[in-house]
Every structure is written in structure tokens, then in C-alpha cells.
Amino acid sequence: MALIDLIREDVVRVPLAANTKEGIIRELVQTLAAAGKVSDSEAASRAVLDREAKGSTGLEEGVAVPHGKTLAVQSLAVAVGVAPRGVDFEALDGKPSSLFFLILAPPDQSGPHIEALAEIARLCRSKAFCRTLVSSRDAKEVVELFQD
Numbered sequence: 001m002a003l004i005d006l007i008r009e010d011v012v013r014v015p016l017a018a019n020t021k022e023g024i025i026r027e028l029v030q031t032l033a034a035a036g037k038v039s040d041s042e043a044a045s046r047a048v049l050d051r052e053a054k055g056s057t058g059l060e061e062g063v064a065v066p067h068g069k070t071l072a073v074q075s076l077a078v079a080v081g082v083a084p085r086g087v088d089f090e091a092l093d094g095k096p097s098s099l100f101f102l103i104l105a106p107p108d109q110s111g112p113h114i115e116a117l118a119e120i121a122r123l124c125r126s127k128a129f130c131r132t133l134v135s136s137r138d139a140k141e142v143v144e145l146f147q148d
Contacts, residue, residue, distance in 0.1 A: 003119040006078040007146050010035040012139035013081040016100070021089050025049060025066050028079040028102035037077040037104075044072040044104055058091030062134065063124045065117060067103035076112040077104045080142055082134055098134045099124075 011031055018027045029045045032038045047068030051057070058064040079102040086096025101120045105113035124130055129145070136142045 003078065003116055003123075004146050006076065006116075007080055007143055008035075009139040009143050011037070011077070011079045012142045013079070014136050014138050014142055016081040016083045016087075019083070019085075019087055021052070021087065022049065024064075024081060024083065024087055024089070024100055025052070025102065028066070028081050028100060029104075031079045031081070032073075032077050032102070032104065038072050039074075040070075040072040044068070044070045046070075047072070047104070048102065056090035056092070058089035058097050059124070060091060060093040060095070061124070061127060061130060062086065062091075062095060062098040063101075063120075063130060064089045064091065064097040064099070065101045065103065065120055067105075067113070067117065069105050069107045069113070071106065073104045073106055075106065076109065076116060078102065078116060080133075082136055082142065084134055099130055 018024045033041045047070035051068045081100040086098045089097035
């Protein structure tokens, strides 16, 4: 399944309310739970936080891709969040992160998880695309950018 098929308005948060790493993760997991994609928010959050403890998923240029494997999802689930002012996510370049892609997958489904990570990495090579996403006013605008 393509990333674009997973990004709908109900899994996008613009702007994110949280201003900490853990808060961002919990808010995006809760967004997926509200969309009916996660059966146990606490287990899903714990999976992502445990993965984060092994090394930050804050990349460079304001992008972070927190992810984890959990039985709280039946299939690949992705949430997108935008924090225009940026949040310290312990990124590789030391800069705040503004664009978040949270990925959850069942433990037995590595393929889709890896494909989603690769597709996000490809998209984020475009600094212009990332800047446009960060300046989005709402979830509808984010979804439209992915569809274009």
C-alpha cells in the first residue's frame, strides 16, 4: 500500500499541541487511535518510546520519523504532524523538528514498515516539499500536498 493511501485528514494533526518528544509521540498515537487505527494507545506509545530510547528518529532538516512495532495495530498505520515552531526531538543535526511521520506496524509485517520509511525519506529529500508541509494551515492542505 502506498503512503498516499494511508494519509487522510483524520490521521493528520496541524498544528500539534504537544511541545515535547514524548508529547508529540503520544499525540500522534492518539490521533491514530481516534481514527480507529490503534486498539491500545498506551501499548502503541510504549512501542514507539522504546524504539526512541535506542536512538532518536529525529533526522535532519526538521523531519522526524518516530516508529515502532506493536500488536495494537492490525496493519501499517501512519500519522502526520506539523509543529511549525519546532520541537527538540534530539535530531541528528541538533535542530528542532517540525514535520513528524509516526509509523506503527504489526511485529510480523516488516515489509510495509520499511517501504513507508523509504517513501518518507524520498519525499523529504525535497526541502521545498517539507517547507510547504510545515507551512500548511490544516489537515486538508497536508493531504492535498501528498496527492499532488
